[in-house]
Amino acid sequence: MPAPSPVVELRDVSKVYPPTVKGGAEVVAIDGVSLTVDAGDVYGIIGYSGAGKSTLVRLINALERSTSGEILVNGQDIARLPERDLRPVRLGIGMIFQQFNLLGSRTVAANVGYPLEVARQPKDTRRARVAEMLDFVGLSDKARAYPDQLSGGQKQRVGIARALATQPGILLADEATSALDPETTHEVLDLLGRVNKEFGVTIVVITHEMDVIQTLATKVAVMDQGRVIEHGDVFDVFSNPQQPASARFVSTVVKGLPSAGELAVLRQRHPGRIVTLAFRDSSVDQARVFGEFAAAGVTFEVVYGGINEIQGRSFGHLTLALTSAGGDSTIDAVLDRVRTLTTVTEVR
Numbered sequence: 001m002p003a004p005s006p007v008v009e010l011r012d013v014s015k016v017y018p019p020t021v022k023g024g025a026e027v028v029a030i031d032g033v034s035l036t037v038d039a040g041d042v043y044g045i046i047g048y049s050g051a052g053k054s055t056l057v058r059l060i061n062a063l064e065r066s067t068s069g070e071i072l073v074n075g076q077d078i079a080r081l082p083e084r085d086l087r088p089v090r091l092g093i094g095m096i097f098q099q100f101n102l103l104g105s106r107t108v109a110a111n112v113g114y115p116l117e118v119a120r121q122p123k124d125t126r127r128a129r130v131a132e133m134l135d136f137v138g139l140s141d142k143a144r145a146y147p148d149q150l151s152g153g154q155k156q157r158v159g160i161a162r163a164l165a166t167q168p169g170i171l172l173a174d175e176a177t178s179a180l181d182p183e184t185t186h187e188v189l190d191l192l193g194r195v196n197k198e199f200g201v202t203i204v205v206i207t208h209e210m211d212v213i214q215t216l217a218t219k220v221a222v223m224d225q226g227r228v229i230e231h232g233d234v235f236d237v238f239s240n241p242q243q244p245a246s247a248r249f250v251s252t253v254v255k256g257l258p259s260a261g262e263l264a265v266l267r268q269r270h271p272g273r274i275v276t277l278a279f280r281d282s283s284v285d286q287a288r289v290f291g292e293f294a295a296a297g298v299t300f301e302v303v304y305g306g307i308n309e310i311q312g313r314s315f316g317h318l319t320l321a322l323t324s325a326g327g328d329s330t331i332d333a334v335l336d337r338v339r340t341l342t343t344v345t346e347v348r
Helices: 053-060 083-091 108-118 123-136 152-164 182-199 210-216 234-239 244-250 260-269 286-295 328-338
Strands: 006-017 027-038 042-046 068-073 093-097 170-174 202-207 219-224 227-233 273-280 298-310 313-324 344-346
Touching: 006 053, 006 202, 027 053, 027 202, 027 219, 027 227, 042 053, 042 182, 042 210, 053 068, 053 170, 053 202, 083 093, 093 152, 108 123, 108 152, 123 152, 152 182, 170 182, 182 202, 182 210, 202 210, 210 234, 219 234, 219 244, 227 234, 227 244, 234 244, 234 298, 234 313, 260 273, 260 298, 273 298, 273 328, 286 298, 286 328, 298 328, 313 328, 328 344
Parallel strands: 042 202, 042 219, 093 170, 170 202
Antiparallel strands: 006 027, 006 068, 219 227, 273 313, 273 344, 298 313
């Protein structure tokens, strides 16, 4: 199977802003970032506010210029291209925004058709493409409506239709679901998933919401203070984060070891010894682990944690309260056997 081809490559890219006050320090928004986004990826970039995510996405379509480094889009370094040569590059990069950025004085159809006007497409071509895109996002009946007559989810679907109008190969989504309620968020994420699968569009998703990454992305980069501190397949980063900032994000959707305060509550509610078991992918059969406890006469109760699934692969932690009529020696013996199957952490 041939290796995937890079669509976007960032090589040691930095963005430094001048001091905001006389005599002040420069502001380093992006600090030596290197990333590769392959064709067909849904690449999530996540980080807390101020991490540099939105600046990074603006560098990819040259809405802002990098201070140093290379930014290759389909093999072409856009970082140093003159403005006149950037227009065809930008036509191949669609973008959707948190606040939709629709033109209030234009109808839905006119909003979707606007980038085609800028590209000087013939009127008949524009009309056909607008109809196709509105049908794809399920808003054919809203063609003559105005943005202020739409819900937030409908506005974002118009934004997606507009971003796809020029048939881009790359779609940038900058906090595209942050202004939406949970149900509408999932509708938009489902739509973006269809964009990726049905049109083969490579998507870069900027977000601070881990569930967006978990639902949509195939790969993820975690940013902190302008740097990429961890990146890889979503499953690998979620199931085994290597950096504290990554672990904090993962903890918002995945419960690991209970904190000291949570452990104190668990001890009040549950007698016996408390242990946490790690489960990752199909390498550990939960039924076999629990069968070891049952065979040894050890009673167990799940008191904390959970199992998550990403793209058909499962991972998580389960914290158990263990009791046995045979006492600690029986529990020790069964834990020794369970340790040959998975990681066991005794929470003390």
